[in-house]
Amino acid sequence: MFSYCADPSTLDSTRWMLCYLTSGKHLLFYSSFGTVLLLLAVTAPVALAFGFGGAMAARSHNPGLRLFGKGYTAMVRGIPDIIFFMFFVIALDQALEWGLHQWRCPDWVEPIRNGLEFKVCPAAKVPPSSAPQIWHEVYGFALAVVTFAIVFGAFAANVLYGAMNAVPRAQLETAEAYGMSHRQVFRRVLVPQMWVYALPGLSNLWLILIKATPLLFLLGVKDIVYWANELGSSKTDTFAYPHGDWKLWYFLGLLVFYLAFTRLSEIVLSRLSRRLSRGQATMAGEAMRKAAA
Amino acid sequence: MTCWETIGAYAFRSLGYGERLLPKSDFTLCQQFTLIGSGLIWNIYFGVLALAFGFFLANALALAKTARSAWVRKPAEWFIFVFRGSPLFIQFFLGYQLFVLLPKNGVELWGITVHTDWLTKAWAGALFVLFLNTAAYSAEIFHGALMAVPKGDLEAADAYGITGFARFRRILWPTMLRLGWPAYTNEAIFLFHATTLVFFSSFPAFRQQGDALYYAGYFADKTYNPFIPYPIVGFYFICLTLLLTWAFSLVNRRLNRHLPSNQRARIRLRPQLIR
Numbered sequence: 132m133f134s135y136c137a138d139p140s141t142l143d144s145t146r147w148m149l150c151y152l153t154s155g156k157h158l159l160f161y162s163s164f165g166t167v168l169l170l171l172a173v174t175a176p177v178a179l180a181f182g183f184g185g186a187m188a189a190r191s192h193n194p195g196l197r198l199f200g201k202g203y204t205a206m207v208r209g210i211p212d213i214i215f216f217m218f219f220v221i222a223l224d225q226a227l228e229w230g231l232h233q234w235r236c237p238d239w240v241e242p243i244r245n246g247l248e249f250k251v252c253p254a255a256k257v258p259p260s261s262a263p264q265i266w267h268e269v270y271g272f273a274l275a276v277v278t279f280a281i282v283f284g285a286f287a288a289n290v291l292y293g294a295m296n297a298v299p300r301a302q303l304e305t306a307e308a309y310g311m312s313h314r315q316v317f318r319r320v321l322v323p324q325m326w327v328y329a330l331p332g333l334s335n336l337w338l339i340l341i342k343a344t345p346l347l348f349l350l351g352v353k354d355i356v357y358w359a360n361e362l363g364s365s366k367t368d369t370f371a372y373p374h375g376d377w378k379l380w381y382f383l384g385l386l387v388f389y390l391a392f393t394r395l396s397e398i399v400l401s402r403l404s405r406r407l408s409r410g411q412a413t414m415a416g417e418a419m420r421k422a423a424a
Numbered sequence: 425m426t427c428w429e430t431i432g433a434y435a436f437r438s439l440g441y442g443e444r445l446l447p448k449s450d451f452t453l454c455q456q457f458t459l460i461g462s463g464l465i466w467n468i469y470f471g472v473l474a475l476a477f478g479f480f481l482a483n484a485l486a487l488a489k490t491a492r493s494a495w496v497r498k499p500a501e502w503f504i505f506v507f508r509g510s511p512l513f514i515q516f517f518l519g520y521q522l523f524v525l526l527p528k529n530g531v532e533l534w535g536i537t538v539h540t541d542w543l544t545k546a547w548a549g550a551l552f553v554l555f556l557n558t559a560a561y562s563a564e565i566f567h568g569a570l571m572a573v574p575k576g577d578l579e580a581a582d583a584y585g586i587t588g589f590a591r592f593r594r595i596l597w598p599t600m601l602r603l604g605w606p607a608y609t610n611e612a613i614f615l616f617h618a619t620t621l622v623f624f625s626s627f628p629a630f631r632q633q634g635d636a637l638y639y640a641g642y643f644a645d646k647t648y649n650p651f652i653p654y655p656i657v658g659f660y661f662i663c664l665t666l667l668l669t670w671a672f673s674l675v676n677r678r679l680n681r682h683l684p685s686n687q688r689a690r691i692r693l694r695p696q697l698i699r
Binding site: 208209210211212213214217218221222225244249342343344345346348349356360363376378379382383385386389390393394 | 505506509510511512513514515517518521522524525616617618620621624637640641644648649650651654657658661662665666
């Protein structure tokens with residue numbers, strides 16, 4: 132990166148360190164922090180939407196829909212979520228390819244699942260085998276995002292379902308007494324009031340989502356754990372690095388990153404909680420009203 | 425191979441007994457059930473021991489966090505913050521790297537050689553990390569419960585002249601446990617769930633002796649079919665969760681036995697998920 136890095140013989144240790152920390156691989160490492168933030172930025176709203184849908188389905192009057200909603204919220208309770216992560220990444224991929232196979236190659240005769248293989252016609256490969264490497268990485272990342280969204284959507288559905296039930300019944304009855312329809316009650320009274328009840332659960336969920344991001348590594352995305360593992364070791368697949376085993380320092384760096392991130396989130400979330408409690412018919416809201424008066 | 429023979433060959437495969445080679449082709453349901461169940465032994469081992477040791481450290485940490493002296497309070501607060509604020513996955517990686525850096529031939533302490541290589545094995549190293557992790561989470565639960573002990577209980581203790589350690593042992597501690605128990609049950613359940621991470625972090629599965637998810641991953645890799653092994657692990661874990669909830673509810677009942685039935689704490693499953 133710096134011009135003096137081109138001549139190794141003149142480097143003293145500090146300048147060597149600077150050159151080392153700005154090597155091409157390290158820049159990739161730094162950009163993988165962006166991958167993690169991107170995952171969080173995409174997953175959080177999508178998971179919230181999934182959770183909202185799940186909670187609505189669990190409250191639905193239609194028994195089929197209700198069963199689906201209840202099943203979705205219950206699925207994460209007894210089973211470790213990491214199993215879902217491992218499962219969905221393969222299952223979604225296979226489901227997609229199977230669907231495309233049925234659509235594009237209707238007269239393909241060979242069985243798809245043949246012994247130990249899962250084989251679809253070339254036209255149904257996602258992404259096509261001729262696609263450049265970047266598309267394979269994007270596809271892998273997209274699969275990871277959808278998996279995260281499904282699993283965390285189930286957690287969010289749990290929280291939101293509880294929050295919807297926590298809104299005082301009298302509020303809804305009053306709205307009904309004013310002649311609002313079911314839909315109006317839901318939109319104008321229930322949803323605006325439920326957030327304050329949902330916030331503690333959702334903040335917890337956000338912190339947990341942050342702490343779940345290293346699992347991207349297990350899903351085969353080149354994230355910060357991958358690069359820390361790669362750069363910290365004394366030797367990679369292709370090159371020997373001019374240092375010993377530095378994995379400990381790289382992982383310490385990741386630890387500090389996560390600690391700072393969760394701490395910062397906690398501070399922001401507690402501010403948000405204060406903001407949302409203002410004017411609410413809860414203890415926190417009442418305390419704020421008294422303090423102001 | 426009949427199913428009984430398979431069970432005989434693989435039931436304790438995760439501990440290194442029985443057939444040495446894992447099945448390579450013609451996978452049967454029986455093989456998958458047996459091997460994954462055999463892996464579950466490790467999950468139970470990690471979960472039970474980490475909980476048992478962690479319980480004591482958690483009590484000590486929760487007390488230290490209430491201490492007036494900053495020399496006692498601050499280390500406890502930092503310990504809890506570090507282990508609750510960072511992913512367990514990173515903690516496993518970090519712990520493994522730390523143990524690997526320990527001198528291979530052991531450390532000389534007062535003329536005795538202390539061997540350290542066993543710490544790089546999953547059975548000890550991962551257990552140690554899990555122990556510290558669950559201690560931090562439980563300490564936070566117990567600290568919250570300690571803060572929630574009714575003022576009246578303490579005043580009553582004072583009125584009876586119960587002070588010092590006797591007050592802690594007979595008044596504070598039982599009430600703290602009672603108030604914290606439902607949350608602690610959840611912590612236990614999710615600790616068991618977290619044990620599935622062990623063999624997916626740095627700790628190697630020595631001679632393919634892994635936990636339930638390790639074998640499920642093995643089958644999913646070999647057959648390229650996730651629809652059989654993963655639901656099997658899921659099934660095992662649902663059973664484990666139900667068993668654990670039942671065992672903890674027995675303790676809960678004992679802790680609440682002096683209360684009228686409408687004031688008893690109920691155990692409700694609240695997901696704390698991955699850590």
